[in-house]
Amino acid sequence: MRTRSARGPALAGAAALTLACSCGSPPVEESGIRIGDETLRQFRADVTTEAWLVAVLGPPTSWVWVEGVENTKVLRYASGEQSRGLLTVFTGAGSRTTAVTYFIVSDGVVTRFWADRSRERNLMGNPVEEEPGEKAGDS
Numbered sequence: 001m002r003t004r005s006a007r008g009p010a011l012a013g014a015a016a017l018t019l020a021c022s023c024g025s026p027p028v029e030e031s032g033i034r035i036g037d038e039t040l041r042q043f044r045a046d047v048t049t050e051a052w053l054v055a056v057l058g059p060p061t062s063w064v065w066v067e068g069v070e071n072t073k074v075l076r077y078a079s080g081e082q083s084r085g086l087l088t089v090f091t092g093a094g095s096r097t098t099a100v101t102y103f104i105v106s107d108g109v110v111t112r113f114w115a116d117r118s119r120e121r122n123l124m125g126n127p128v129e130e131e132p133g134e135k136a137g138d139s
Contacts (some may be wrong), residue, residue, distance in 0.1 A: 019038050032061060032077070032079035033077050033078075033079055033082055034099070035079070039056075039057075040101070040115060043110060043113060044109060045110060045111055045112055045113065047109070047110075048109070048110040049108055049109055049110070050103075050105045050110065053110055057077060060075040060076055061074045061077055062075075062078075063075045066104075071106060071107045071108075072105065072107075072111075073104075073105050074103070074105075075102070075103040075105060076100055076102055077100070078100045078101075079098055080098050081098055098118050099111070099115055099117040099118065100115070101113065101114070101116075102116075103136060
């Protein structure tokens with residue numbers, strides 16, 4: 001009588017994982033509007049109009065009226081990335097939002113704005129260190 005070995009499936013899994021890892025990073029498809037620091041510096045609170053903002057950036061990803069605050073809305077510009085490839089099957093990686101930039105508009109004028117950006121993490125879950133001076137706004 002023959003006994004089944006668990007080596008076969010284990011070797012196949014190890015080979016597939018090795019192949020997936022050796023293929024490098026999976027292709028990443030970006031979506032949305034990426035708003036960099038230099039672009040944000042072009043806007044001024046209480047000066048920039050909504051019309052100018054939309055002319056420069058295009059239509060927002062989404063917007064909503066602020067309840068209880070007359071003639072005020074929030075415009076959101078989101079960007080993201082979606083990984084493709086064999087490695088995403090093993091890692092569970094898929095799509096994620098990498099940045100959302102918010103603009104508060106009252107009576108047609110931008111009154112406040114800011115960007116929330118995600119940080120890259122390494123395999124251990126720690127934030128990837130950025131090179132000093134990488135962002136143009138660090139002066």
